[in-house]
Amino acid sequence: MSNKFFLVFLIVTITLIGLSSQKSLSQSEDLKSELTHVQKLIEQGNLNLASYFLEKVSPNRENPYIQAIKANLALAQGDYNRSISIFEYLYQQNFGLTETNTENRLALLNNYSLALTERSEIYLTLASEELERRQEFYNRALKDKNQALDLVKEAVAKSGLSSQKSKIQARLNLGKFEPASLRLEEIRDEIRSISDSHQQVNFFLLLAEIHSSLPLLQEALSIAQELNDPLSLTRAWGALAQYYERSQNYGQALAASQQASLAASSMSNWEQLAKWQWLCARVYRHLNQLENANIAYRNAVSAVKQLRYSLIGNRVSQALYLDTIEPLLRDFLAFLLGQPSPGQEVLAEVLDILRLSQLTELDNYFGRICEVEVNNQAIKPDTAIIYTILLPQKSYAILRLSKTYQLFDLEASDNILKQEALNWRRNLADRFYGDYRPGSYYFYQKLIRPIEPKLAESKISHLIFVQDGILRNLPMAALYNDDKKFLIERFSISYSLGLGGRIVPLRPKSPLVVASSKPSTAFPNPIPAAIDEAKKINTLLGGTQLVNDAFSPATLLKQLQKPHELLHIASHSRFSGLIEESIIQTGTQALTLSEFERILQSRQSPIKRLILSACQTAEGSRYAVLGLAGIGLRSGIDSVIGSLWFAEDEKTSDFITSFYQFWQLNVNEEQALRQAQIEQIRKKINPIDWAAFVILTP
Numbered sequence: 001m002s003n004k005f006f007l008v009f010l011i012v013t014i015t016l017i018g019l020s021s022q023k024s025l026s027q028s029e030d031l032k033s034e035l036t037h038v039q040k041l042i043e044q045g046n047l048n049l050a051s052y053f054l055e056k057v058s059p060n061r062e063n064p065y066i067q068a069i070k071a072n073l074a075l076a077q078g079d080y081n082r083s084i085s086i087f088e089y090l091y092q093q094n095f096g097l098t099e100t101n102t103e104n105r106l107a108l109l110n111n112y113s114l115a116l117t118e119r120s121e122i123y124l125t126l127a128s129e130e131l132e133r134r135q136e137f138y139n140r141a142l143k144d145k146n147q148a149l150d151l152v153k154e155a156v157a158k159s160g161l162s163s164q165k166s167k168i169q170a171r172l173n174l175g176k177f178e179p180a181s182l183r184l185e186e187i188r189d190e191i192r193s194i195s196d197s198h199q200q201v202n203f204f205l206l207l208a209e210i211h212s213s214l215p216l217l218q219e220a221l222s223i224a225q226e227l228n229d230p231l232s233l234t235r236a237w238g239a240l241a242q243y244y245e246r247s248q249n250y251g252q253a254l255a256a257s258q259q260a261s262l263a264a265s266s267m268s269n270w271e272q273l274a275k276w277q278w279l280c281a282r283v284y285r286h287l288n289q290l291e292n293a294n295i296a297y298r299n300a301v302s303a304v305k306q307l308r309y310s311l312i313g314n315r316v317s318q319a320l321y322l323d324t325i326e327p328l329l330r331d332f333l334a335f336l337l338g339q340p341s342p343g344q345e346v347l348a349e350v351l352d353i354l355r356l357s358q359l360t361e362l363d364n365y366f367g368r369i370c371e372v373e374v375n376n377q378a379i380k381p382d383t384a385i386i387y388t389i390l391l392p393q394k395s396y397a398i399l400r401l402s403k404t405y406q407l408f409d410l411e412a413s414d415n416i417l418k419q420e421a422l423n424w425r426r427n428l429a430d431r432f433y434g435d436y437r438p439g440s441y442y443f444y445q446k447l448i449r450p451i452e453p454k455l456a457e458s459k460i461s462h463l464i465f466v467q468d469g470i471l472r473n474l475p476m477a478a479l480y481n482d483d484k485k486f487l488i489e490r491f492s493i494s495y496s497l498g499l500g501g502r503i504v505p506l507r508p509k510s511p512l513v514v515a516s517s518k519p520s521t522a523f524p525n526p527i528p529a530a531i532d533e534a535k536k537i538n539t540l541l542g543g544t545q546l547v548n549d550a551f552s553p554a555t556l557l558k559q560l561q562k563p564h565e566l567l568h569i570a571s572h573s574r575f576s577g578l579i580e581e582s583i584i585q586t587g588t589q590a591l592t593l594s595e596f597e598r599i600l601q602s603r604q605s606p607i608k609r610l611i612l613s614a615c616q617t618a619e620g621s622r623y624a625v626l627g628l629a630g631i632g633l634r635s636g637i638d639s640v641i642g643s644l645w646f647a648e649d650e651k652t653s654d655f656i657t658s659f660y661q662f663w664q665l666n667v668n669e670e671q672a673l674r675q676a677q678i679e680q681i682r683k684k685i686n687p688i689d690w691a692a693f694v695i696l697t698p
Contacts, residue, residue, distance in 0.1 A: 031057065035069055042069075042076050045231065045269070048314050051077075064095050068108065075111055078317025079367070080119040081580065087112035102158060106166045109155035110173055113148040117176070120144035122318050130577050131422050132620040149177050164194050168203055175210045184211055197223050201232045205239050217243055234263035234272045241279055254283045261299075270307035271320060274300045278328045285335065297332045301353065304328065308360070312369045321364035329357045334391050337407070347398055347405035351498070354387060354466075358497050362630045365579055365623050366594075370634055372698065374499050378402070383462045384455060386447065387498065390414035390469045399451045401458055408450045414469065417446075418620075421470045425619045428478060429645040431688050436478065440486075440687075444479040448487065462670065463491045466498035472625035473617060475644060477677055478691035486687075488677045492670040494639075494695040497629055508566050508609070508663055511543035512559050514551040515570035516587040523572035523585055527614055529649035530570040536657045537568060540664065551587035553599065560603040568611045570656075572646075575628045577621030584612075593627060600635040609669070611641040613656050614649070629696040641669065643692040651689045655680065659693070670695060 034057050041050035050073055057066060071086035091112060096105030120141040127137035155170040162170075168190055175182040184207075191203045204220035207213075217240045224232035241256035257279040264272035277300035284293035304325055336342060336350050355374050362370040379385060385400040388410070395410040395417055410417065424439025448455075465476050472495070477488035487493065515534035519526045531547050538545045543564070546555055551571070560567075573584040575593075582593040591599070600607070610632055617624035625644070632640035643652070658679060663672035673695060680690040 035065060038069055039072070042073055045076075047073065047077055048310070051314060064090055064093065068095065068104070071115075072111060074315075075115050075118075077315035078118070078319050079315050080115050080122065080318075083115045084112070084119065087115060102162050103166055106155055106159055106162050106170060109151050109158070110166075110169050113151035113155070113173060116144040116148035116151070118319060120148065122322070125322050126577060129622060130618065130620045131418065132426075133577075133618070145177075152177060164190065165196065165199055168194070172203065172206050172210070175207075179210050182207075182210065184213075188216070197227050198229065198232060201227070201236060205235060208239060208243075212243065212246075214243060230263045230267040231269070234260045234267075234269060234276070237263060238272065238276050238279070241276065245279060245283060248286075250283050250286045254280060254287070257283060268306075270303045270310060271324065274303035274307060274328060275324050277303060278324070278331070281335075282331070293335065297335060300328055301332065301356065304356065304360070308363065308369055311363075312371060314368075316363045316367050316369060318364055318367075321360060325360050326357070326364075329353055329360065330391060333357075333389060334393070337389070337391070337394075337396055342407060344405055347407055350389070351387060351398065351400070351405075354389060354468075355498050358466075358499065358626075361623070361626055362497075362633070365627055366597075366630060366634065367579065370630065372499060372633055379464075380462075381458070382460060383464060384451075384458065384460045385464045385466060385496070385498075386451070387466045388447070388468045388471050390417060390471065397447060397450075399454060401454070401460075406451070406454065410446050412446065418470050421474055422620050425473055425644075428475070428687060428691060429619070431686065434688075436687055437480075440478050440480045443474065443476075444481055444487065447476075448479060448481070461491060463487075463493050465493070465495050467495065467625075469622040470620065472622065473619055473644060475687070475691040475694060477674075477694075478687040486677075486681055488674055489681065492674045494670050494697060495625075495629070496697045497626075497633060499633070499698045507666065508541055508660060509543075510564050511537065511541050511566040511568055512562075512564040513537050513543060513545040513568045513570070514556060514586070515545070515547045516551055516572070516585055518548055518587060520572070520585055520590060522574070522583055522590050527570075527572065527649040529653040530614065533570045533613065533649075533653035533656055534568075536653065537660060540657070540660050541566075546587075548587040553586055553589065553591055553595070556586065557599050557602060560599065560607075563605040565606070565608045566611070567607050567609070568613065570613050570653075573612050573615040575615060575617045575624040575642075577618050577623045579627065582624075582627055584615075593631060597631055597635060600631070600637070606636060608638045609641065610635075610637050610639075611656075613643060613652055614646055615642045616646045617642075617644050619645070625694075625696070629698075632696065633698045638697065639669065640696045641673070642694060642696065644694060645688075645692045647689050647692060651685075655690055655693070 034053065038050050038054045041053065054069065054073060067086055068090055071083045071090070074083035074086065087108065090108055096102065096108055123137045123141035123144065127134045127141065130137065152170065152173045156174050159167040159170045168187065171182065171187060187207060191200055191207070194200060201220050201224050204216050208216040208220065217236070221236040221240055224236040237256050237260035241253050241260055244253035244256055257276045260276040261273055261280065264276060277296050281293045281296035281300060284296055333350060333353055336346055339346060359370055359372070359374070379400070379402055381402050387398040387400065389396045389398070392414055395412055395414055397408055397410055399406040399408070420439065420442055424436065424443065427434035427439055428436045463476070467474070476493050477486060479487040513534045515530040517526050517528050517530045534545050534547055544559060546559065569584065571585045575582045579593055583590045584596050615628065617628060628642050629640060655676060659672055659676040662675040663669055667675070673693060677690045
């Protein structure tokens with residue numbers, strides 16, 4: 001994805017259209033000054049302060065200039081959907097067309113196209129990961145890219161009367177799509193002719209991205225050195241280091257990346273520091289200086305932790321996660337696990353990095369930093385934790401017992417495991433044509449067979465799975481061995497994010513049960529048994545119930561101000577790889593996951609358990625179950641019980657009733673779920689009706 005420092009921001013003109021006719025000259029000048037300050041902060045990358053001051057701008061929030069700057073801020077933060085929505089509105093309203101100065105229209109076209117280009121890159125990443133929606137995301141990416149190209153061409157066509165900077169930006173944007181459209185010598189001379197040295201650095205770096213050229217990078221660095229500006233220096237040195245790395249000139253790459261790191265460190269720019277320390281680590285590996293590589297990786301990880309801390313309360317960019325954080329952490333994991341016979345200390349460090357990886361995935365999915373205290377809690381002697389780690393070349397599992405770690409190779413690449421997982425999940429959820437048995441046996445052989453002797457020797461009765469990627473979508477209860485015994489018949493099972501949470505034994509009490517049987521636009525099929533399910537739970541446990549029209553966002557919010565330890569939702573819900581597609585249906589309307597989270601966080605007393613008995617998770621998305629678990633973690637809920645797919649509503653109602661009956665018998669919810677599932681197995685009921693239910697903890 002393109003670097004965010006190449007953004008061009010809208011110019012606040014002397015006459016603020018829409019304000020000058022309504023406000024006094026002094027008020028217009030004050031507003032102009034405030035907006036100019038905000039834009040400068042955005043250009044400097046100080047997005048937290050920019051957001052703070054933009055919120056303080058009070059007059060006429062619908063004014064197009066304020067909206068345009070909001071769109072620019074959203075773009076810089078990586079909130080592409082929001083920025084595109086505002087840009088599209090301004091474009092349709094002919095923003096900038098009525099002015100004699102064309103700068104604003106050109107800036108709108110440039111930024112609008114950039115937002116679409118960035119979002120298309122996100123869709124391409126999702127297309128490579130979410131196998132069952134691959135074509136859909138490819139189509140979305142292509143649509144965004146084509147629209148971006150149309151806007152860029154329009155910008156070039158309208159740039160004749162604009163400033164030299166705007167003309168250059170428009171041509172460079174077109175060059176990203178059509179490199180042959182740029183005459184290198186001509187555009188270089190035009191960049192040299194502008195007086196803004198900071199912009200010269202940006203333009204030369206962007207041109208060097210389009211036409212890989214050492215002289216262009218050296219010229220950008222020379223200007224940055226004259227400016228003595230740390231931000232320009234870290235970008236220029238970093239781009240030069242990347243060039244040398246691609247050229248396999250590792251000595252020069254190391255020197256340049258160290259200079260980039262120094263400049264980033266001098267201004268506490270954690271994003272840049274993480275990026276360039278990671279580059280240092282890669283170069284050290286090529287030079288076979290493994291101890292130095294280890295130090296550089298740890299420096300990069302420390303920068304990621306500082307970056308997360310600095311972003312608390314602010315938007316988290318998907319591009320930042322996908323371009324830097326995720327590949328950095330995965331690369332470090334591969335480095336640590338690639339060592340011959342990693343010892344106990346190394347495996348402990350691997351799990352620390354894995355926890356950070358889980359947290360950053362949550363940050364990326366929810367678009368906000370997940371503030372949670374991570375701790376490595378002791379585990380009981382009868383409990384084992386199984387961690388899976390999917391890496392491009394090799395995948396691993398780590399067995400953690402009360403005092404030791406054991407590493408084993410899954411002997412399959414992440415792509416093979418992803419495809420096997422998707423096939424098994426599809427077969428599990430296909431009542432008529434799916435044969436779940438090959439997948440059940442395959443994953444038993446991969447995950448359980450290698451550790452069976454250790455589990456027996458340690459007298460393990462409870463398994464906690466901390467799954468990676470798409471493996472989160474798999475119900476381990478449905479694994480079975482050569483004796484055709486399901487794993488749930490031998491162990492109680494729960495799932496965790498590996499962040500230190502635990503299930504506290506608790507009998508269900510003070511429940512709030514909400515249900516909707518009604519069809520909706522999002523879920524056209526009704527679930528009549530949902531009302532019966534709510535009544536059965538109410539009969540068993542008492543508490544409060546809200547059904548159909550009585551179950552609305554407002555009534556849910558009101559009821560959660562009262563003490564309820566358990567919230568049970570018997571209504572359609574969907575958890576997708578995209579948070580904006582994840583919804584929970586009430587009796588009156590659909591709630592987005594963000595809206596549901598706000599309702600949960602508004603409660604006055606703690607909810608210990610959240611149960612969603614009719615939810616679906618996207619079968620090929622690594623984020624769907626993460627979102628289901630994350631909503632509990634971010635809302636301070638001890639555990640979430642949900643279904644991976646939607647089973648027949650009557651059978652679901654019977655299963656849930658059985659689960660609550662067992663739970664009342666002074667057993668914890670893990671044992672209650674296990675007993676309910678074993679009951680189904682003894683009745684020869686297909687796993688489609690019982691395997692989907694999982695317990696998720698932090």
